[in-house]
Amino acid sequence: MHIKQNISLKSYNTFGIDVLADFFISVSNVDELQQVLALKSHPNKLILGGGSNMLLTKNFKGLVIHINIKGIEIISENDDFATIKASAGENWHEFVLWCINNDFGGIENLSLIPGNVGTAPIQNIGAYGVELKDTFVSCEAISLETKNLKTFTKADCDFGYRNSIFKQHAKGKYIITNVTFTLSKKNHELHVNYGAIKSQLETMQISQPTIQEVSKAVIAIRESKLPNPKEIGNSGSFFKNPVISKSNFDTLLQNFSDIPSYPVSEDEVKVPAGWLIEKAGFKGKQFGDFGVHKNQALVLVNYGNAKGSDILNLSKLIQKTVKRLFDISIEAEVNIL
Numbered sequence: 009m010h011i012k013q014n015i016s017l018k019s020y021n022t023f024g025i026d027v028l029a030d031f032f033i034s035v036s037n038v039d040e041l042q043q044v045l046a047l048k049s050h051p052n053k054l055i056l057g058g059g060s061n062m063l064l065t066k067n068f069k070g071l072v073i074h075i076n077i078k079g080i081e082i083i084s085e086n087d088d089f090a091t092i093k094a095s096a097g098e099n100w101h102e103f104v105l106w107c108i109n110n111d112f113g114g115i116e117n118l119s120l121i122p123g124n125v126g127t128a129p130i131q132n133i134g135a136y137g138v139e140l141k142d143t144f145v146s147c148e149a150i151s152l153e154t155k156n157l158k159t160f161t162k163a164d165c166d167f168g169y170r171n172s173i174f175k176q177h178a179k180g181k182y183i184i185t186n187v188t189f190t191l192s193k194k195n196h197e198l199h200v201n202y203g204a205i206k207s208q209l210e211t212m213q214i215s216q217p218t219i220q221e222v223s224k225a226v227i228a229i230r231e232s233k234l235p236n237p238k239e240i241g242n243s244g245s246f247f248k249n250p251v252i253s254k255s256n257f258d259t260l261l262q263n264f265s266d267i268p269s270y271p272v273s274e275d276e277v278k279v280p281a282g283w284l285i286e287k288a289g290f291k292g293k294q295f296g297d298f299g300v301h302k303n304q305a306l307v308l309v310n311y312g313n314a315k316g317s318d319i320l321n322l323s324k325l326i327q328k329t330v331k332r333l334f335d336i337s338i339e340a341e342v343n344i345l
Contacts, residue, residue: 009033009040009043009044010033011031011032011033011050011071012031012032012033013030013031013032014028014029014030015028015029015031015032015072016028016029017029017032017056017059017064017068017072020056020059020072020074021056021059021060021062021064021243022058022059022060022122022237022241022242022243022244023062023063023064023237023241023242023243023310023316023319024237024241024310025063025064025065025241025310025314025315025316025319026313027064027065027066027067027068027316028067028068029054029067029068029070029071029072030067030068030069030070030071031050031070031071031072032071032072032074033071033072033073033074034074034076035073035074035075035076035077036076036077036078036097037077038077038150038157038185041073041075041077041150041183041185042150042155044071044073045073045150045152045155045183046155047071050070050071051070052069052070052071053070053071053072053073054068054070054071054072054073054345055073055075055183056072056073056074056075057074057075057096057097057123057124057126057127058099058100058122058123058124058127060122060123060124060127060237060243060244061122061123061127061130061131061243061244061341061342061343062243062342062343062344062345063243063316063319063320063342063343063344063345064316064345065315065316065317065320065344065345066316066317066345068345075096075097075124075126075183075185076097077095077096077097077126077185077186078095078097078098079093079094079095079098079186080092080093080094080095080098080103080106081093083188085193087193087194088192088193088194088195089190089191089192089193090110090112090190090191090193091145091188091189091190091191092107092112092188092189092190092191093186093187093188094125094186094187094188094189095125095126095185095186096124096125096126096127096183096184096185096186096187097124097125097126098124098125099123099124099125100118100121100122100123100124100125100128100133101119101120101121101122103125104116104118104119104121104223105119105223107191108219108220108223111193111219112191112192112193113191113192113193113196113197113198113219114138114142114143114189114190114191114192114196114197115138115140115143115189115191116219116220116222116223116226117135117136117137117138117199117202117205117222117223117226118133118134118135118138118140118226119223119226119227119230120226120227120230120231120234121133121135121244122237122243122244125186125187126183126184126185126186126187127184128140128187129144129147129165129167129172129174129184129187130172130174130175130184131170131171131172131175131341132165132167132168132169132170132171132172133170134169134170135226135230136199136202136205136226136229137199137201137202138199139167140167141162141165141167143189143190143191144162144165144167144187144188144189145161145162145188145189145190146159146160146161146162146187146188147159147160147165147184147185147186147187147188148160148184148185148186149182149183149184149185150182150183150185151181151182152180152181152182152183153181157185158182160173169248169251169272169278170248170341196218196219198217198219198222199222200217200222200225204229205222205225205226205229208225208228208229209221209222209225212224212225212228232303233303233304234301234303234304234307235301235303235307235309240301240309240310240311241309241310241311241314242301242307242308242309242310243308243342244307244341245281245282245306245307245341246306246307246308246323246340246341246342247281247285247306247323247326247327247338247339247340247341248281248338248339248340248341249278249279249280249281249282250278250279250281250284250336250337250338250339251272251276251277251278251279252276252277252279252336253275253276254274254275254276254277256335256336257269257277257279260279260334264287264334267279267283268280268283279336281305281306281330281338282304282305282306283305284330284333284334284336284338285300285305285306285326285330285338286305287333287334288326288329288330288333289329290305290326290329291304291305294311295318295322296311296314296318297310297311297312297313297314297318298310298311298314298318298319298322299311299322300322300326308322308323320344323340326338327340
């Protein structure tokens with residue numbers, strides 16, 4: 009067990025924020041993780057996965073534990089389905105590609121989402137009409153209190169829109185070590201009518217797409233809208249799409265006839281946060297080393313050496329402006345530390 013001191017976390021978060029950790033260790037298996045968690049010499053600990061869903065605003069006075077547990081295995085399969093277990097430290101997009109290359113369907117719409125497998129259930133990642141919960145079977149997680157492993161079923165996880173038990177009353181109490189999915193082997197159920205997938209497939213001159221082609225379409229769409237974190241620091245979508253009442257939406261329609269929406273229930277609709285932010289005038293705005301991306305207003309970016317506090321203050325300004333103009337509160341999707 010080798011604990012390093014005074015380590016920059018710049019390469020461990022997709023925003024590229026340069027903050028220091030007093031102590032740092034990367035763990036590659038569950039036993040090692042349990043040993044590190046039991047260390048009483050470092051009471052203040054921060055768990056770090058792919059670093060894609062966080063904004064670091066200050067140095068961390070404690071021990072950062074980087075989850076680097078790898079491995080993908082087929083647990084069981086029959087003619088129609090395969091049950092796959094992926095370790096927490098696997099890169100999410102690389103896991104999706106592994107499944108697609110093996111012709112396992114169900115998560116192709118989730119291609120190119122940043123982050124690791126272990127953090128995917130926490131916010132029930134989703135894109136283009138598909139959510140993680142659709143193929144999720146269970147996950148194993150270590151209790152920070154007992155240091156023991158616990159299995160969470162889909163029902164246990166209480167999944168909601170960008171939400172789960174791990175963001176509610178189990179927040180900060182568990183570390184996910186692996187996730188199990190059930191994926192299709194044939195007769196894949198494709199989701200191609202959401203967003204720009206259909207038009208992208210038409211551009212690709214594909215009328216009967218495979219899961220591989222759906223993935224390629226999603227990747228093309230995301231690359232056209234979202235900056236590569238390796239080139240421009242970002243954390244993907246910074247804000248959740250707000251869900252509002254149908255009556256509130258009808259009121260907004262009177263002043264904003266072009267406001268888009270997606271039905272959630274008989275009484276609620278989801279409004280794209282990106283549209284609200286763009287209408288508020290922030291899309292493409294740059295404030296020195298940080299700003300809002302020119303192609304996607306949901307994405308806040310670090311153009312170079314921005315501080316986490318710079319981006320946090322910008323997010324608060326956006327929230328305040330959207331609230332003033334539309335009387336809608338938009339929540340940050342990323343964790344702010």
